[in-house]
Structure formats: structure tokens, C-alpha cells
Amino acid sequence: MNDFYLLLPVTALLPLTAVLLVSRADPYQVLILRGVLGVVAALVYVLLGAADVALTEAMVGTLLSSTLYAVALRSSMVLRLAVAADDPVEAAAAELLASWLKPARLRLQLVPSAAKGTSKPGMAADLHGELVGSRSLRLHNDRLRERLLALEGAQRWQSWGGEIGRMEAANEAREP
DSSP: OTTHHHHHHHHHHHHHHHHHHHHOOOHHHHHHHHHHHHHHHHHHHHHTTOHHHHHHIIIIIIIIHHHHHHHHHHHHSEEEEEEETTSOOOHHHHHHHHHHHGGGTOEEEEEEEOOTTOOOTTHHHHOSEEEETTTEEEESOHHHHHHHHTSHHHHHHHHTTOEEEEHHHHHHHHOO
């Protein structure tokens, strides 16, 4: 084996990259490290003389899986909030919410809600909560609410006069 001096350090990169991959919380860093892991694996296969396996790893393990992960990541990192169609959101509120979500790498998407009784089936399941009157943020998920409250932007939102509550609590208050 003529390339042993190349094989050993490259092979040592596999577990190192794998450990870095599973220890990261930032999904974009994980995406990059997954691509690096695939490239290193393909390089190991080339050095071992398995060009067909290396090509398969490069195409499927690196390009295809990274592309699918990037698409899934892009579509899932969105906070979708319902807003009343007849009550426009203040520009300052939307800007403040977007800057609050930016450190969490979330994008804000405000979805106009239909009139009562005309909403599409399953639409409420797609939403994370609602923004009422540009100042009251109601979220369905308590864990999401806690994570957003831990961000620095939560204090700015509250000092601006915004409220952060649970969706269920808002619904219970409306019922007699």
C-alpha cells in the first residue's frame, strides 16, 4: 500500500468530523460538517482503491443528502404566525419580531387568517401561534415559548409593550 501515509491522517478525520457533527447545535454548521464528512469518506474510498464506492459516496452521501437536508432546513426554520386579515400588523412589530428571531435562525412568516368559519382544514396545524393586535403574541407550544423567552429579543418585545402568552390561555379566557 503506497498511500498509507495519506490514508492514516485522512481516516483519522472521519471520527473527528463525526464527533463535531453530533456536538453542534447550529443546524447550518451541521449541514456543512455533513458535507465535509461525506467528502472525507469519499477520499478514504479513493485512497483504498474503491473508486465506484467513492463516486457513490460523493454523489449520494454528500451531494444528495446535503441538498435534501438544506431544503428541509430552509423550510423548517420558519415561525408561522396567524394575523387577522382585517387588522394589519405594525411595521415596527414585524421588524422587532424578525430581529428577535434572527439569533435563533428563524424566519418570520405572517399568515393572514380567514374570517371565522372559513378557515381551511389543517391550516391551524401549520401555524405556531398568532399575533393579535401587533402586540400580543400567543404560541401553541410551551417549549417554543420558553426558548423564545430565553432570547434577548424577548425583553425588547416586552419593553415595547408586547405580550407573550400561551394560545390555550387566550382561548380559555374567551370561553364563558
